[in-house]
Amino acid sequence: MIQNARARAKAAGVPFLLKASDIVVPTHCPILGLPLFQITGKKGGGPNSPSLDRIEPELGYVPGNIVVISNRANRLKSDASIEELRAIASFYATFQRGVRVTGASPKGNP
Template sequence: MDEALKTCAICGVEKPLSKFRKNRKTRKCMACESQRDKNRRKADYRAYMLEVARTRAKAVGRECSITLDDIVVPTHCPLLGIPLRLSGDRGHRPSLDRKDNAIDYVKGNVFVISQRANSLKGGLSVEQLAMFAHNLLAYIGKP
């Protein structure tokens, strides 16, 4: 049985529906969406991080009142000390994070760290992070 086809609004190529995102009423194929996202990230990574934060906050009904001025990208991750880069290892990419996950994306509660640090930090509270670090050091036998 042949798969239904759809024409991408960007490249104009007729492609199978499997080349378009499911559960989205989009007219762009995944390849064109991916290229558009790459171009946006390269053009202004801070604007990209702000857009992602606003989208994420809206999806879960949280506030996002930060502006581009609130997003300061350092040269190195303040938590791991690794250089922040847009290319190469994804763990070195800048990532907008909330200092306190119980508080929304508001001025003073956001900072830029590496994606690796953000993944490690996850959704843990400060208390949970302290307990994690204490227990990890005890477990591996370091003071």
């Protein structure tokens, strides 16, 4: 995980200051609740593989700016359901500002 993150940081031109001890892999994804486990022999892992996410992408891979989530949660931007997007929004709103988001209405609908 750390070697891949270092390569992604270099390619993206962002800082990489992590040590292995900075990365804590939970048993379950904090966003979707999926159990986390590494799938061997599959490039990119599977949906339950742990994935290192940068909270503020431009800050890079530095202590305090990363969280380990499931590969599924980290890839949801391309094919998420409303329920999955709400879970992501709720997690990051709570993580960054201490405010829990329970769901948003579509633009123009109160």
